[in-house]
Amino acid sequence: MAARQDAQEADVPAICKPCEARQGELCSAFNARQLAELAKASSRHEILAGTELSDDGTYSNLLSGVVKLTRNLSDGRQQILGFHFAPDFLGRPFKAKKSIKAQALTNVTLCSFPGTVIDRMINETPELGRRLLKHALSELDDARDWMAALGRKTASEKVASFLLMVARNMDPAHHPQSSISFDLPLTRADIADFLGLTIETVSREFSRLRSNGAIRIANKRHISLASIARLEERCGD
Amino acid sequence: MAARQDAQEADVPAICKPCEARQGELCSAFNARQLAELAKASSRHEILAGTELSDDGTYSNLLSGVVKLTRNLSDGRQQILGFHFAPDFLGRPFKAKKSIKAQALTNVTLCSFPGTVIDRMINETPELGRRLLKHALSELDDARDWMAALGRKTASEKVASFLLMVARNMDPAHHPQSSISFDLPLTRADIADFLGLTIETVSREFSRLRSNGAIRIANKRHISLASIARLEERCGD
DNA sequence: CGACTGCTTGACCTAGATCAAACGGCGTGG
DNA sequence: CCACGCCGTTTGATCTAGGTCAAGCAGTCG
Numbered sequence: 001m002a003a004r005q006d007a008q009e010a011d012v013p014a015i016c017k018p019c020e021a022r023q024g025e026l027c028s029a030f031n032a033r034q035l036a037e038l039a040k041a042s043s044r045h046e047i048l049a050g051t052e053l054s055d056d057g058t059y060s061n062l063l064s065g066v067v068k069l070t071r072n073l074s075d076g077r078q079q080i081l082g083f084h085f086a087p088d089f090l091g092r093p094f095k096a097k098k099s100i101k102a103q104a105l106t107n108v109t110l111c112s113f114p115g116t117v118i119d120r121m122i123n124e125t126p127e128l129g130r131r132l133l134k135h136a137l138s139e140l141d142d143a144r145d146w147m148a149a150l151g152r153k154t155a156s157e158k159v160a161s162f163l164l165m166v167a168r169n170m171d172p173a174h175h176p177q178s179s180i181s182f183d184l185p186l187t188r189a190d191i192a193d194f195l196g197l198t199i200e201t202v203s204r205e206f207s208r209l210r211s212n213g214a215i216r217i218a219n220k221r222h223i224s225l226a227s228i229a230r231l232e233e234r235c236g237d
Numbered sequence: 238m239a240a241r242q243d244a245q246e247a248d249v250p251a252i253c254k255p256c257e258a259r260q261g262e263l264c265s266a267f268n269a270r271q272l273a274e275l276a277k278a279s280s281r282h283e284i285l286a287g288t289e290l291s292d293d294g295t296y297s298n299l300l301s302g303v304v305k306l307t308r309n310l311s312d313g314r315q316q317i318l319g320f321h322f323a324p325d326f327l328g329r330p331f332k333a334k335k336s337i338k339a340q341a342l343t344n345v346t347l348c349s350f351p352g353t354v355i356d357r358m359i360n361e362t363p364e365l366g367r368r369l370l371k372h373a374l375s376e377l378d379d380a381r382d383w384m385a386a387l388g389r390k391t392a393s394e395k396v397a398s399f400l401l402m403v404a405r406n407m408d409p410a411h412h413p414q415s416s417i418s419f420d421l422p423l424t425r426a427d428i429a430d431f432l433g434l435t436i437e438t439v440s441r442e443f444s445r446l447r448s449n450g451a452i453r454i455a456n457k458r459h460i461s462l463a464s465i466a467r468l469e470e471r472c473g474d
Numbered sequence: 475c476g477a478c479t480g481c482t483t484g485a486c487c488t489a490g491a492t493c494a495a496a497c498g499g500c501g502t503g504g
Numbered sequence: 505c506c507a508c509g510c511c512g513t514t515t516g517a518t519c520t521a522g523g524t525c526a527a528g529c530a531g532t533c534g
Contacts, residue, residue, distance in 0.1 A: 071385045093370065096378050140380060145308075147316060147383055193388075195388070236311065
């Protein structure tokens, strides 16, 4: 079994071998032959912060950076629907019912495949379909978490929940008791659009958390959490 | 082609033939052999309004009635995450990250299969996996629609959007210009828990819509919409 | 008939929005 | 090098949409 895996591993395309997403949700479903086929059709992109990602049917591994998904109401009010942190992947079969815009929050590295290749592989690789389903359900769970937050949490619970979510994504191997620090990849305006608040309220809640000793703020964007556990008490669920 | 389908049709299990879900999202993915296997393992239930549906791993076609999905915060605040209207189907592979409770809003008829059977069939029927994926993505789209509503819409926009959603589900073949009427399967408390409001605010917005002439209310629960289009103007997106 | 449950309406209150001012870091140009 | 403008942010003062509290109404059930 180990031997067989090694043999396959030897056939993995050179550009895939050092790839951060090689063992990720999408690519680890493929055998060496499929990887080779994908590698031929794939291309890497560097994308600058602020760039909007076009919604052609492509699928992409997000190798580095953070992407936001947004929806706008007719008069310009904006809601952020979710984030993708590396290593995640972007793209979906079937069109969404309403349009969703994807935009890079930081500089972003993508490895993209045309949708047609993936769509075909779904039929020959049941495991791929399973991965996509699992991924969609995970995004559904996230969306529902935020529904509960948007509908029923107070401003300070929303901000605490948000910091917790970012911390968990920036360092998935977190220890709940130890402290953690990171640079927020979002402006206060983005945070407000995600939490259904205004920038002023977000700013006030940051200040309050700081004076509580729950967080430390350096340079507006760099945040240190005393501990994950400390914030969990403040997030209401 | 038509002949072949007729031949298959002849083999369809007797209990499936008159079933409202026979051509539905789930069952229309199966051939006659699979339907026979499923029919053997399936069972029909009548469930009374108010009953909580246990979250064992079963999958069910919802043949009649309406089901709500809810999440509770630690202090009892409740958010409704979504609804299932007949003919929809319930159940999912992989556990949700956080617990979600399903409860019948009206009397409900289910046709249920053990999860093990479905999980096995996913591997032998790529079409089934595709259906499940499509269904999950559709629920994701819905959840995101409501994220935008919860985060950024006013109370009256939320109520208008809600009525629109119910109307579309109660009569999917709606004509946007013609009037439509139906019985709300929810109490004001449920509506409030869905929209992130209080029952008083929901009630006030109903009254306002009534005095605007956008809706007519008989017996608290029976609602008539002047037209779908009239409400669409009020829902903000 | 009385008790209960769901709904409506009114009076008042507050969390968070809005409006306004000022701060600080950063890039540009003199 | 400093002066200036810009942008994101903070903080304060005030306002308001929607929450809270309270009373009363209409079905419904026992």
